[in-house]
Amino acid sequence: MALSSFFETCTPSTFSLSLFGAEIISIQASVITNYTADVDGGDRFTAPSISLQNASFCNVTVTYTHPGYEDGINTEAWLPVDNWNGRFLAHGGGGHRAGRFPLSTQGMAGAIHDGFATITTDAGLDFSQEVMVPWALLSPGNVNLHKLQNLASTSLNDLAAIGKSLIKSFYGRPPSYSYWNGCSQGGRQGLMLAQRYPTAFDGIAAAAPAIYWTETLFNIFWPEQVMRMLGEYPHMCELDAITAAAISKCDGLDGVTDGIVAEVDECRANFNPFDLVGTVIPCAQTHTNIPISRAAAAVANASWGGIVSPTGEQLWYGLSIDADLTCNGRSAGQLCVASTNCADGNCVPVRNPLGSQWIQHFVSKDSNFNLDNLTHEQFASLFRASQQQYTSIIGTSDPDLSEFKKAGGKMLTYHGVADGIIPLKHMEVYYRKVSEVVDGVQDFYRFFPVPGLGHCMGGYQQPTSLFAQLQAWVENGTAPESSPVSFSGPDGVVQNRIICPWPRKARFNSSCGDAAKAECWACLAPSNHGEPSLDEVREVKKGFKKGAKKGKASYSNLHPSSPGIQHQEL
Ligand SMILES: *[C@@H]1O[C@H](CO)[C@@H](O)[C@H](O)[C@H]1NC(C)=O
Ligand SMILES: *[C@@H]1O[C@H](CO)[C@@H](O)[C@H](O)[C@H]1NC(C)=O
Ligand SMILES: *[C@@H]1O[C@H](CO)[C@@H](O)[C@H](O)[C@H]1NC(C)=O
Ligand SMILES: *[C@@H]1O[C@H](CO)[C@@H](O)[C@H](O)[C@H]1NC(C)=O
Ligand SMILES: *[C@@H]1O[C@H](CO)[C@@H](O)[C@H](O)[C@H]1NC(C)=O
Ligand SMILES: *[C@@H]1O[C@H](CO)[C@@H](O)[C@H](O)[C@H]1NC(C)=O
Numbered sequence: 284m285a286l287s288s289f290f291e292t293c294t295p296s297t298f299s300l301s302l303f304g305a306e307i308i309s310i311q312a313s314v315i316t317n318y319t320a321d322v323d324g325g326d327r328f329t330a331p332s333i334s335l336q337n338a339s340f341c342n343v344t345v346t347y348t349h350p351g352y353e354d355g356i357n358t359e360a361w362l363p364v365d366n367w368n369g370r371f372l373a374h375g376g377g378g379h380r381a382g383r384f385p386l387s388t389q390g391m392a393g394a395i396h397d398g399f400a401t402i403t404t405d406a407g408l409d410f411s412q413e414v415m416v417p418w419a420l421l422s423p424g425n426v427n428l429h430k431l432q433n434l435a436s437t438s439l440n441d442l443a444a445i446g447k448s449l450i451k452s453f454y455g456r457p458p459s460y461s462y463w464n465g466c467s468q469g470g471r472q473g474l475m476l477a478q479r480y481p482t483a484f485d486g487i488a489a490a491a492p493a494i495y496w497t498e499t500l501f502n503i504f505w506p507e508q509v510m511r512m513l514g515e516y517p518h519m520c521e522l523d524a525i526t527a528a529a530i531s532k533c534d535g536l537d538g539v540t541d542g543i544v545a546e547v548d549e550c551r552a553n554f555n556p557f558d559l560v561g562t563v564i565p566c567a568q569t570h571t572n573i574p575i576s577r578a579a580a581a582v583a584n585a586s587w588g589g590i591v592s593p594t595g596e597q598l599w600y601g602l603s604i605d606a607d608l609t610c611n612g613r614s615a616g617q618l619c620v621a622s623t624n625c626a627d628g629n630c631v632p633v634r635n636p637l638g639s640q641w642i643q644h645f646v647s648k649d650s651n652f653n654l655d656n657l658t659h660e661q662f663a664s665l666f667r668a669s670q671q672q673y674t675s676i677i678g679t680s681d682p683d684l685s686e687f688k689k690a691g692g693k694m695l696t697y698h699g700v701a702d703g704i705i706p707l708k709h710m711e712v713y714y715r716k717v718s719e720v721v722d723g724v725q726d727f728y729r730f731f732p733v734p735g736l737g738h739c740m741g742g743y744q745q746p747t748s749l750f751a752q753l754q755a756w757v758e759n760g761t762a763p764e765s766s767p768v769s770f771s772g773p774d775g776v777v778q779n780r781i782i783c784p785w786p787r788k789a790r791f792n793s794s795c796g797d798a799a800k801a802e803c804w805a806c807l808a809p810s811n812h813g814e815p816s817l818d819e820v821r822e823v824k825k826g827f828k829k830g831a832k833k834g835k836a837s838y839s840n841l842h843p844s845s846p847g848i849q850h851q852e853l
């Protein structure tokens with residue numbers, strides 16, 4: 284079809300749409316020309332930076348409702364008029380948003396650049412106040428479960444069906460292949476699609492997925508809860524100094540000193556933050572030298588250890604030891620778990636709304652619920668209530684991906700090892716569970732931990748080749764055995780590396796000579812010390828109980844060193 288006729292075809296009457304369970308309210312369509320955008324690879328998660336110049340596409344917005352639910356959902360599709368590659372690529376959301384927000388706009392510009400027809404949905408959620416969730420409560424005490432369900436799952440299947448239908452109407456044929464790309468909330472959406480709508484997409488890039496949703500959101504609040512139980516709010520410089528000490532102590536564990544910790548579990552087992560208590564450090568927040576407090580060590584320790592019950596039982600997994608807890612480092616510009624504000628000399632926690640809003644709006648169901656003085660018992664009880672009420676709706680932790688496998692789907696997940704919001708650990712646990720339930724997981728789903736990378740993006744080793752590799756896997760059957768990444772090392776020299784499908788790890792071949800060359804690295808099976816054990820969950824729990832017996836984890840009566848942590852020279 285000639286270019287001019289695509290322009291003529293871009294009108295609402297071209298698109299006849301019917302969707303089971305939905306009533307279409309309106310379809311808007313208009314040609315957009317001269318669309319220009321520069322998009323960084325980090326904002327595309329799995330694809331390289333691009334510069335889109337003077338693009339033309341048909342912008343189709345479909346508004347629909349699920350009759351009886353009184354919702355109104357907007358999907359926005361961009362259909363290229365002159366360079367369609369025959370394929371479909373849907374974009375996910377972030378934070379508490381389903382999509383149709385600044386990052387999905389960036390992703391869609393990237394998709395248009397590469398010739399994809401692309402789409403995103405707002406799931407019918409009102410986001411007048413950025414990460415706020417004004418849609419959560421119909422009235423005090425009454426959660427809008429239909430909207431939560433739209434965010435969790437329903438809108439995703441709708442999106443796939445609407446996108447495919449618009450493409451067929453516009454180009455006269457369905458897409459040859461359909462893809463999903465998202466990180467965080469968008470990663471969770473990708474996994475929900477594989478779990479619940481296994482035929483919707485052929486290829487899914489689901490990065491740093493916010494699966495185990497209810498536990499993850501409590502985990503985000505946990506460091507603040509610990510500070511409040513202690514009644515002490517450490518300066519960010521103290522936490523930053525602890526993180527920096529851990530990184531510098533453990534950087535070389537993989538045989539290469541490059542500012543990146545590859546062996547985070549070994550590091551955690553051999554690093555005791557309480558050893559640093561009393562060490563005097565220069566503090567950016569006070570402009571003086573101050574000693575690292577015991578509270579700072581306790582907050583770091585709790586952020587790495589994850590949520591524990593009042594009796595010391597581990598309830599959830601913590602962050603890696605190199606995670607940026609304050610957003611002063613690699614996660615600058617994001618929302619961290621242990622930021623404080625000491626502007627008037629009296630430090631207070633900087634609340635991360637992702638966790639607190641979940642607890643307030645969805646679990647206590649009261650937007651005025653005060654989270655300032657929760658006891659450990661109250662916190663643990665809310666944690667359990669959240670699991671009971673919401674895991675089946677939005678937990679997104681079903682490991683049975685057999686239907687997705689049977690449908691021929693392929694999926695890739697990357698997760699920043701230094702993710703400061705969503706623990707790498709939970710991805711290891713999920714992937715291990717999938718491999719226990721479905722045979723041959725590596726044949727359709729591969730998981731790439733990315734050493735040094737924070738949450739979704741952040742300059743270190745962004746895996747921008749993964750999307751093309753997913754396409755090659757779907758379309759040509761070529762599974763990704765590794766993926767190239769690069770970053771600027773401590774001395775400014777560009778380091779070319781590879782990331783590997785878990786549980787394999789990138790190992791430096793020292794006889795090859797140059798750690799800056801990707802060809803001097805290979806993906807090898809984990810050595811015994813790094814091997815993730817299949818019984819890890821149980822072992823961690825046992826270890827915790829043992830420790831708890833000796834001296835129970837009390838936040839008002841801190842012990843100088845934890846019974847579980849060994850001292851060892853590295
Ligand atoms: C938009 O692009 C067309 C060519 O597609 C060009 O003729 C026109 O001048 C451009 N308009 C603007 C405002 O840049
Ligand atoms: C984009 O359009 C502008 C305005 O029409 C023009 O000045 C510019 O050269 C165009 N860029 C490309 C890459 O075509
Ligand atoms: C596409 O159309 C919708 C509805 O009119 C509008 O809100 C949106 O901003 C448009 N997108 C672009 C890129 O212009
Ligand atoms: C440090 O964390 C470990 C593991 O999470 C925990 O067992 C221990 O009680 C903590 N130590 C202190 C003093 O809080
Ligand atoms: C919570 O505790 C703080 C002191 O830690 C106190 O100032 C405040 O009044 C308490 N708030 C409530 C609602 O109890
Ligand atoms: C599939 O393989 C062909 C032939 O090698 C190649 O031209 C094409 O780019 C590949 N497609 C993808 C998506 O990698």
Ligand SMILES: *[C@@H]1O[C@H](CO)[C@@H](O)[C@H](O)[C@H]1NC(C)=O
Binds near residue numbers: 792796
């Ligand atoms: C390591 O590098 C050397 C020199 O380039 C090469 O001969 C050798 O095959 C490599 N070893 C492995 C295991 O890749």
